[in-house]
Amino acid sequence: MGPPNVGKSTLLNAILGERLSISSPRAQTTWERVTGIRTSEDLQIVVVDTPGVVAGKSLLHRSMLLEVERGIALADALAVVLDGTERPRPDMGEALRILLSGSPVPRIVAANKSDLRRFSPAAALRFAEGLDAPFFALSARTGAGVGALVDHVGAQMPVGPFLYPAEDLAVAPVRFFAREFIRAALFRRCHQEIPYATGVRIEEFREGEDPVYIAASLHVERKSQKGMVIGQRGRQIRALGVDARRRIERFLGRRVYLELWVKVSPGWRRKRKGLAMFGYEAPP
Numbered sequence: 001m002g003p004p005n006v007g008k009s010t011l012l013n014a015i016l017g018e019r020l021s022i023s024s025p026r027a028q029t030t031w032e033r034v035t036g037i038r039t040s041e042d043l044q045i046v047v048v049d050t051p052g053v054v055a056g057k058s059l060l061h062r063s064m065l066l067e068v069e070r071g072i073a074l075a076d077a078l079a080v081v082l083d084g085t086e087r088p089r090p091d092m093g094e095a096l097r098i099l100l101s102g103s104p105v106p107r108i109v110a111a112n113k114s115d116l117r118r119f120s121p122a123a124a125l126r127f128a129e130g131l132d133a134p135f136f137a138l139s140a141r142t143g144a145g146v147g148a149l150v151d152h153v154g155a156q157m158p159v160g161p162f163l164y165p166a167e168d169l170a171v172a173p174v175r176f177f178a179r180e181f182i183r184a185a186l187f188r189r190c191h192q193e194i195p196y197a198t199g200v201r202i203e204e205f206r207e208g209e210d211p212v213y214i215a216a217s218l219h220v221e222r223k224s225q226k227g228m229v230i231g232q233r234g235r236q237i238r239a240l241g242v243d244a245r246r247r248i249e250r251f252l253g254r255r256v257y258l259e260l261w262v263k264v265s266p267g268w269r270r271k272r273k274g275l276a277m278f279g280y281e282a283p284p
C-alpha cells in the first residue's frame with residue numbers, strides 16, 4: 001500500500017518476476033487489488049497490490065480506497081511503499097497512519113526508486129521511525145533491495161500449508177488480466193483524462209478458439225471522449241487494439257483476436273450502476 005505512483009505495482013512485478021500488475025508513469029493506474037503468488041521451496045507469499053491512497057471523492061475513488069482497506073484487512077504483513085525521490089505530503093502521511101491504525105500485523109516501510117540520482121529517503125525513513133517499522137531502500141525497477149524485503153516479509157508469514165498450488169502465479173481469471181492490459185494500453189496511448197474516464201468490460205472470451213477470441217467494450221463518459229479513443233479514421237483504437245493484443249498474447253502464450261468497441265456511458269464513475277458494470281465494488 002502507499003500513495004499513488006510510488007511503484008507499488010512495479011514492486012509486485014519485481015517480487016513475482018512477471019509483469020502481472022499494470023503500471024504507468026501516471027498516478028492512479030491501479031483501480032483494484034491485484035494478487036500475485038510467489039512460491040519458492042518452503043515459502044509462499046501472496047502479494048497484494050492495491051490502488052494508491054487518494055483523497056478524491058468520486059464513487060470510483062471511494063471504491064479504490066475500499067480496495068485498500070480490504071487489502072489491509074486480509075494481510076499478514078503490510079508494506080508501505082513510498083517514493084524515495086519525493087517528500088511524502090503531510091496529509092498523505094496522516095491518511096496512511098489512519099489506514100494502518102486498524103491493523104495489528106507487522107509492517108515495514110519501503111522507499112522505492114533508489115536507482116534515481118535524486119533518491120533521498122530521509123522523509124521516508126522518518127515515517128518508518130514514526131511507525132516504529134523496519135525501513136528498506138529498494139528499486140522495483142532494477143530489483144536492488146527487493147530480495148531483502150522478501151526475506152524479511154517471508155519470515156513474518158504464518159506457518160501452515162500453502163494456500164495455492166506452487167505453480168500458480170495469480171488468483172484472478174485470465175479475463176481480469178485481459179481487461180487490465182487493455183487499460184494499460186489506454187494509459188500508454190491516450191492523453192489527459194481518457195484513461196481515467198474509460199471503463200473496460202470483457203464481453204466475450206472464447207478460449208476454445210484459435211486464435212483466442214476476446215471482445216471488449218470501452219465505456220467513456222462523454223461523446224467527445226469517444227472520438228478521442230477512436231481517433232482519426234479509427235487510428236487510435238486500432239493502435240490500442242494492437243498494443244493490448246500483443247500484451248495479452250504474451251501473457252497467454254497464445255494467439256489472440258481482440259475486438260474493441262467504444263460506448264458512451266454518461267458519468268459512469270459517479271454512479272453505483274456505472275461501477276457495477278465493470279465489477280468495481282461501491283462503498284456502502
Ligand SMILES: Nc1nc2c(ncn2[C@@H]2O[C@H](COP(=O)(O)OP(=O)(O)OP(=O)(O)O)[C@@H](O)[C@H]2O)c(=O)[nH]1
Binds near residue numbers: 011029050115116142
Ligand atoms: N526509476 C524508477 N522508477 C520506478 C521504480 N518503480 C516504479 N517506477 C516508475 O514509477 C511509475 C509508477 O509506477 P507504478 O508501479 O505504476 O506505481 P503505483 O504505485 O502502482 O501507482 P498507482 O497504481 O497509480 O497507485 C512508473 O513509471 C514506473 O515505471 C523504480 O524503482 N525506479
Ligand SMILES: [Mg+2]
Binds near residue numbers: 051
Ligand atoms: Mg499501481
